[in-house]
Amino acid sequence: GAGVSQSPSNKVTEKGKDVELRCDPISGHTALYWYRQSLGQGLEFLIYFQGNSAPDKSGLPSDRFSAERTGGSVSTLTIQRTQQEDSAVYLCASSLRRDSYEQYFGPGTRLTVT
Amino acid sequence: DAKTTQPNSMESNEEEPVHLPCNHSTISGTDYIHWYRQLPSQGPEYVIHGLTSNVNNRMASLAIAEDRKSSTLILHRATLRDAAVYYCILRAYRDDKIIFGKGTRLHILP
Numbered sequence: 001g002a003g004v005s006q007s008p009s010n011k012v013t014e015k016g017k018d019v020e021l022r023c024d025p026i027s028g029h030t031a032l033y034w035y036r037q038s039l040g041q042g043l044e045f046l047i048y049f050q051g052n053s054a055p056d057k058s059g060l061p062s063d064r065f066s067a068e069r070t071g072g073s074v075s076t077l078t079i080q081r082t083q084q085e086d087s088a089v090y091l092c093a094s095s096l097r098r099d100s101y102e103q104y105f106g107p108g109t110r111l112t113v114t
Numbered sequence: 115d116a117k118t119t120q121p122n123s124m125e126s127n128e129e130e131p132v133h134l135p136c137n138h139s140t141i142s143g144t145d146y147i148h149w150y151r152q153l154p155s156q157g158p159e160y161v162i163h164g165l166t167s168n169v170n171n172r173m174a175s176l177a178i179a180e181d182r183k184s185s186t187l188i189l190h191r192a193t194l195r196d197a198a199v200y201y202c203i204l205r206a207y208r209d210d211k212i213i214f215g216k217g218t219r220l221h222i223l224p
Contacts, residue, residue: 004157031210033210033211033212035214041216042201042214042215042216042217043158043201043212043214044214045211045212045213045214048210048211050210055210056210056211059211091157091158093157093158098208098210099207099208099209099210101146101148101160101163101205102160103158103160103212104159104160105156105157105158105159106157107155107156107157108157
């Protein structure tokens with residue numbers, strides 16, 4: 001079946017602009033996660049959804065970052081007033097339940113802020 | 115969060131076994147040991163996980179020390195496609211997020 005998909009695959013934006021990144025999880029997966037990976041770094045947790053609610057937003061780096069999930073499926077990560085330090089690969093993952101041992105990752109969106 | 119320590123990089127020859135070590139001396143009783151790997155330009159993928167007993171699956175084996183303070187991921191016969199960053203992760207039962215460290219970059223020599 002289809003895996004986790006993300007769009008766009010690449011996004012170049014000017015500093016100060018807003019961007020929206022989209023994640024389509026595997027059908028039927030109730031848990032959805034956003035991570036980011038800066039160049040040469042490990043993955044950093046951002047936010048987690050169970051259904052449409054976000055019980056853990058602890059990883060969002062600033063109030064410029066927000067995310068929502070609608071219909072228990074698609075999620076959008078929004079970055080307002082982008083800064084150069086926001087440049088990274090943003091990865092989405094989903095799992096069947098929040099305590100499932102395996103998370104399935106998408107290919108990521110590479111964001112470049114110029 | 116309990117932390118893990120892995121070598122920054124390792125090399126292995128193609129078609130030979132690879133043993134990737136991980137130290138986790140502060141592991142707690144509810145922590146599972148998970149391994150993920152990230153191939154170039156891709157998102158991470160699950161490899162294997164265990165609690166106390168050694169585990170085998172089609173991708174790899176996981177050997178867990180008796181005191182659970184360390185573990186080893188074993189690739190029985192490395193191929194060039196196994197070149198990736200391997201992450202050793204501790205995740206408590208019913209934990210939601212995965213805390214990734216820096217991982218071990220595995221180079222496979224033809």
